Every structure is written in structure tokens, then in C-alpha cells.
Amino acid sequence: MTPETASQLQIWRDKALRGELSTDELRQAIMVLREDRERAAAVSAKSKSTKAKKAPVDAEALLGELEGL
């Protein structure tokens, strides 16, 4: 969660505690949470695919090594 989202949620929480949180702000809060979750999931998926990508095998170099044995 970004620090901005976290601090915005704390502001909304304080308003909720004072009974001042509006319907519009609640709608916005859900939207912000959803965007934050989707962004984190996208980052995680990207990082997984980057990690999973293996270096291409250099067949010629391998053969060369084998011939050298």
C-alpha cells in the first residue's frame, strides 16, 4: 500500500470515528483500496514473470565445452 493511500485512509478513519465520513468519501475509499490491490497484484505478477524468465541457452558454447572435454 502506498504511503499516500495509507495516510488518506487514516484521515477517513478519523472522520468515521467522528461520525463525519460521507457516502462519497466511502465510495472513494473503496475505489482507492481496489486500485491499490490491483496495482500490487500487477507488480507482483510482473516480478514473477521477470524472475521466471530463464537466460537463453547458448547451444554453441555448450557444444564447444563438450568438445573440449
Next chain:
Amino acid sequence: MDDNKPQFPHTVDATMLSTFRACPRKFELMYLRHWKPKAESVHLIAGGAFAAGVEAARKAYFVDNLPREECVQLGLKELMVKYGDFECPPESAKSMERTCGALEYYFTQYTLGEDGMTPILLGKDKHGIELAFCEPLNFPHPVTNSPILYTGRADMVANFAGGIYVVDEKTTTQLGASWSRQWELRSQFTGYQYACQKQGINAAGTVIRGVSILKTKYDTLQVMTYRPPWEIERWEKQLYKDLGRMLRAWKEDYWDYNLDHSCNDYAGCPFALICKSPTPEDWLEMYFEKRVWDPLARKQLTVEEYEAQWI
């Protein structure tokens, strides 16, 4: 009666019984002497706030028939209020913000009205959401002679997959095979089925929905656990055995210590410091305070208020 002798409990619930089974001394300190840690547990705060949010959203949807998005918003508001201004320890993922995120995630995974679950209707307009029970046991209180009450509260009792199921949400930090397996013998759920049976509800089993709250992501797992009649009978028999042991300890005014694994399970017993001291009273006053959770009234009471209502 000895002035210092605490009242024998008038009600028992799954948590109290589990504590007594793990360590009678912890049970005595927590539920008879009513000592509770001054520092609140983030797991209890976050779990309670999450449950309150789910309850508010469900009531808004199934009872008040409000639009789905609005119900989730109301749930979020309730969660924020219940979490309050509790300061989450920095090492914990269960901050107010992350717990809010978990609620939003929960309702994308289990969409209200589309997850195949509808709370049962009890009578004309009582829905099976946060269904409280209070079953008199065949075990009289040693002082008042009134039956001891077995109390509890199920998150939801719902029609699901052609049967009736108790539904329970659990927030956690880790989901996996061992998380799923731990519920198979869990007395909390056998107790729910026992209470349903007593109220004439033929529950087929319990659905446990785990939601993991991590620093970077959320996850969920739904498991089902069943209790055939013989398991419920065995649970009931064990309940009476445990109450008998509890009564003997109370009469003797000696509560056994576990002094083993129970002292370190989970985050460790909050009373470990007390049991390590030759003068426990000094530490109790410093780190603990006396308060009672009244399961029937659903509110915190002072010890005096609690005891007065039973005399």
C-alpha cells in the same frame, strides 16, 4: 465463602473451554479473576474489526436490501470505527489500512448475493447473521444452582450447496495445508453444530473462510468441516467432563499449571511473566487490568457489575 475465592463461571464458551483445557491456571487468571492484558492484541483488534465490517455489509444487503456497493461501503465504515485509534505494531501486517483492504478483497472474492450463500431465516424477519446462542447445560452452578450456559456467536448460518452451514471468517497471516487441517477437531465448530441442533437447525457442517492479510497481498481459502452426530455426542460428553474438572479445581481452589507447550504456543501466553515470578501479584497489577466481556450483553463490564448480575 472465602472472600478471595472467585465466582464459578455462570457461562462458558469455546474460548474459555479451550483455555481451561490448555492451562487451568490461565483460565483462572483470565476468566475467574478477570485479568486481561493492558496491551490489546492486534490479532483480536483486526479480527474483530474485520468481522464487524462483514456483519454490517451482510445486514445492509440481506436485511436492508441496499445496493451491493453501498453495503460494502457501510461494512468498511464499521470496520474503521471498530478498529478505532488502535496503534498497530509496525511489524504487523494487520494495520487498519490493510484490514480495510482485506475487506474490499473479501467482497470481490465472495460477492454478496452471488457466492451461493444466503443467511437462513429464523421466523419472519430474523436472519442468520451473527447468530447468538445460549444453551442451558445439564450442569448446575455450585452457588446459584441455575444451569451453566453454553454461549457463542456464529458469524452466519446460511443456506449453501443444498444444505445449511455455519459460516465463520478467520483473518490470518498464513494460509495453506496446515491452516486448512486445523479445523477438523476444533471444538468451536462442534459447539456451533451442537447449538444449531438445540435450536432445531440441521446444520450439515461449517464453512471456514480464511483471509490472509500480508504486507503486500491478500489471499483467501475456503474449507468445509463436518461433524457427524457421534462427534457432537463425544464433544458434549467431554464438555461435561471438563466442567466437572473445573468444579473440582474451584472447590479445591487450586488450578493446575501447564508449564509446557501452552506457555509458548502462538505468540506465547500473556501470563508467562506471571508464572515465572515468585510474586505474581506485583506483575499482575502492572501489566494487566480487570475487565469482563459479557457474552450475553455483548459489552465490557467491571468485575463488580458482572458479579452483581449473578447474585
